[in-house]
Amino acid sequence: MSKGKILIVDDEPAFSSMLKEYFKSHGYDVFMATNHEDAINTFRRHHPKVVLLDFNMPIVTGEKFLPILQNINPMIRVIVVTGCIEEEVEEKFKGLGYFAFFEKGSLSLEKIRAKIDEALAY
Numbered sequence: 001m002s003k004g005k006i007l008i009v010d011d012e013p014a015f016s017s018m019l020k021e022y023f024k025s026h027g028y029d030v031f032m033a034t035n036h037e038d039a040i041n042t043f044r045r046h047h048p049k050v051v052l053l054d055f056n057m058p059i060v061t062g063e064k065f066l067p068i069l070q071n072i073n074p075m076i077r078v079i080v081v082t083g084c085i086e087e088e089v090e091e092k093f094k095g096l097g098y099f100a101f102f103e104k105g106s107l108s109l110e111k112i113r114a115k116i117d118e119a120l121a122y
Contacts, residue, residue: 003027004120005048009039009065010081011057015104019052019081022109028116036060036068043072050119052112053098055082066098077119081107 006023010016011034020030031046033039036059043051051069055062062080069076077099100115102108 001027002029003117004050005029005031005046006116007039007042007046007048007051008032009034009036009051009057010054011035012054019109023113023116026113036065039065040068040072043069047073049075050077050079050099050116052079052081052116055080070097075122077122079112079115079119081112 006028008016008019013034016032020032023030031042031048033042053062066078069078079100080098081102081104083104099119102112
């Protein structure tokens with residue numbers, strides 16, 4: 001039985017694959033997208049409750065993509081996972097209602113899994 005559906009939106013395939021394998025091994029259904037078009041199609045097809053969103057995406061950045069996801073599903077829980085520092089993310093995402101933030105450089109898979117579980121419980 002699945003713990004929940006997660007969509008990983010990141011243009012770094014190696015990073016996305018690492019997250020996917022980790023979360024799949026812990027019982028989640030995990031989907032990946034490397035750009036905003038794939039993400040929208042996957043989001044509409046699989047209806048994940050949580051999205052792990054990279055901040056620095058080509059063409060459409062994370063702060064521009066978050067409102068698109070929220071327009072499709074206002075109840076979506078978005079966790080920003082990026083190489084940017086927290087202050088930069090807070091400034092860019094101010095008022096957009098992201099659920100949590102994690103820096104890639106100091107990412108703890110256990111901590112992000114706990115935050116995902118919290119988001120899925122909403």
